[in-house]
Amino acid sequence: MKVYKFGGASVRNADGVRNLRKIIDDEQNLFIIVSAMGKTTNALEKVFEGLQKGDKQLSLEHVESLRKYHAEIIDELWHEPKRLPAVDALFGELEKVATETVYKPGDAELWYDTIVAYGELVSTTIISEYLNYAGVSNRWIDMRRCFLTEQRHKDAGVNIEASASLLKNALGKCVENIFIGQGFIGGAPDGTTTTLGREGSDYSAAVVANILDAESMSVWKDVDGVMNADPKAFPDAVQIAELNYLDTIELAYSGAQIIHPKTIKPLQNKNIPLYVRPFGDKRKPGTVIRGMSAPVDVPILILKKDQVLLTIRSRDFSFVLEEKFATIFSLLERFRIKANLIHNSAVNLSLCVDNSWHIDEAIEALREAGFDVMKAENMELLTVRGYTDELWRRYARGPQVFVRQATQSTVRVVRKRE
Ligand SMILES: Nc1ncnc2c1ncn2[C@@H]1O[C@H](COP(=O)(O)OP(=O)(O)O)[C@@H](O)[C@H]1O
Numbered sequence: 001m002k003v004y005k006f007g008g009a010s011v012r013n014a015d016g017v018r019n020l021r022k023i024i025d026d027e028q029n030l031f032i033i034v035s036a037m038g039k040t041t042n043a044l045e046k047v048f049e050g051l052q053k054g055d056k057q058l059s060l061e062h063v064e065s066l067r068k069y070h071a072e073i074i075d076e077l078w079h080e081p082k083r084l085p086a087v088d089a090l091f092g093e094l095e096k097v098a099t100e101t102v103y104k105p106g107d108a109e110l111w112y113d114t115i116v117a118y119g120e121l122v123s124t125t126i127i128s129e130y131l132n133y134a135g136v137s138n139r140w141i142d143m144r145r146c147f148l149t150e151q152r153h154k155d156a157g158v159n160i161e162a163s164a165s166l167l168k169n170a171l172g173k174c175v176e177n178i179f180i181g182q183g184f185i186g187g188a189p190d191g192t193t194t195t196l197g198r199e200g201s202d203y204s205a206a207v208v209a210n211i212l213d214a215e216s217m218s219v220w221k222d223v224d225g226v227m228n229a230d231p232k233a234f235p236d237a238v239q240i241a242e243l244n245y246l247d248t249i250e251l252a253y254s255g256a257q258i259i260h261p262k263t264i265k266p267l268q269n270k271n272i273p274l275y276v277r278p279f280g281d282k283r284k285p286g287t288v289i290r291g292m293s294a295p296v297d298v299p300i301l302i303l304k305k306d307q308v309l310l311t312i313r314s315r316d317f318s319f320v321l322e323e324k325f326a327t328i329f330s331l332l333e334r335f336r337i338k339a340n341l342i343h344n345s346a347v348n349l350s351l352c353v354d355n356s357w358h359i360d361e362a363i364e365a366l367r368e369a370g371f372d373v374m375k376a377e378n379m380e381l382l383t384v385r386g387y388t389d390e391l392w393r394r395y396a397r398g399p400q401v402f403v404r405q406a407t408q409s410t411v412r413v414v415r416k417r418e
């Protein structure tokens with residue numbers, strides 16, 4: 001079995017779906033994980049926002065534009081006005097959840113997950129039906145029933161052991177050998193829908209590959225492979241032919257959007273190679289990621305956007321040492337704030353964290369626990385691995401740099417967004 005993953009950018013329109021069909025060609029024994037089409041997840045976040053604010057109009061506006069966007073893709077794929085009853089039913093359910101739910105703020109994350117999951121439910125339904133229509137016999141798999149996750153919403157981890165029998169049982173009942181499953185979603189022990197963290201479909205594919213002992217996993221992307229920097233931010237970026245798991249984890253953890261950070265572990269555990277391949281041209285080799293690789297001989301630049309810098313000081317000016325660290329980090333954990341860079345002096349602890357819903361609540365809790373907290377917004381975290389003097393001069397200096405950390409090979413700076 002091989003696992004293929006197609007992200008939202010690849011299947012954002014009818015041409016993308018037709019290209020997916022071309023990539024499959026006449027291959028057999030495939031498990032295909034698909035994300036929501038285009039920017040659907042962002043639009044579904046707006047649907048949720050409407051529910052959260054009690055603004056039905058906002059929710060309905062976004063449900064309607066999503067219905068239209070998907071209907072146009074369907075019409076173009078079938079070359080005629082076409083209704084898919086399964087897609088209509090999903091939009092009906094979504095509209096009902098968005099407008100009839102009795103919303104309580106304590107359940108925010110449950111309803112967030114319930115709503116955003118429709119992106120992947122709809123995309124996989126369309127693609128599965130289209131592939132059957134285009135001669136690729138396949139089976140739609142409901143990942144909410146095959147991935148048992150933690151009882152935690154918005155960023156759930158998959159219980160791989162428990163999911164293995166669920167997934168294998170589901171596949172064992174099928175005559176087809178091509179399967180289409182949703183990325184990004186699973187089901188909690190209480191039966192509710194969970195999501196695995198934004199951009200988590202790479203992780204879904206890796207868990208499937210692990211469970212099925214896949215010979216390889218390929219993620220089809222809108223770039224030629226893994227580059228030494230995001231080509232959108234650094235136009236001189238060059239492709240890297242091969243990487244090892246360890247370097248890739250470092251890269252993903254530092255914020256390289258190309259691979260979700262949770263993806264590598266399930267693959268590394270079973271020694272499954274990961275290919276990052278260009279969606280636009282199947283003949284190009286892409287990048288291979290596996291246990292061993294040639295050393296990377298170019299500097300790597302990783303930009304993590306949408307960061308906030310928190311500077312925490314104990315109000316009585318006592319040193320911020322171990323026991324204070326414990327208080328601070330357990331509060332951050334409670335509010336699910338991820339620290340991407342930690343820098344401390346005698347009385348200050350600076351943390352560069354992902355911007356999130358809960359930052360202000362966490363700051364409030366820190367203040368109640370006796371700390372002064374300063375918050376600097378609109379920051380970004382730049383990591384340069386294998387820096388040169390020239391790169392140091394260009395990126396590690398200047399008034400926009402708030403924090404800088406360097407080892408012999410890597411420098412990380414928190415800087416004000418340009
Ligand atoms: N080191 C990198 N190499 C290649 N692409 C990168 C890198 N860092 C960030 N990117 C960005 O990642 C994007 C692909 O990832 P993503 O949009 O999440 O794909 P998908 O939606 O298909 O999962 C590229 O368009 C590119 O802008």
Ligand SMILES: N[C@@H](CC(=O)OP(=O)(O)O)C(=O)O
Pocket residue numbers: 006007008009035036041042119183184197198199200201202
């Ligand atoms: N649709 C989800 C999950 C995902 O992984 O998407 P993509 O593969 O397009 O990054 C999101 O946008 O977060």
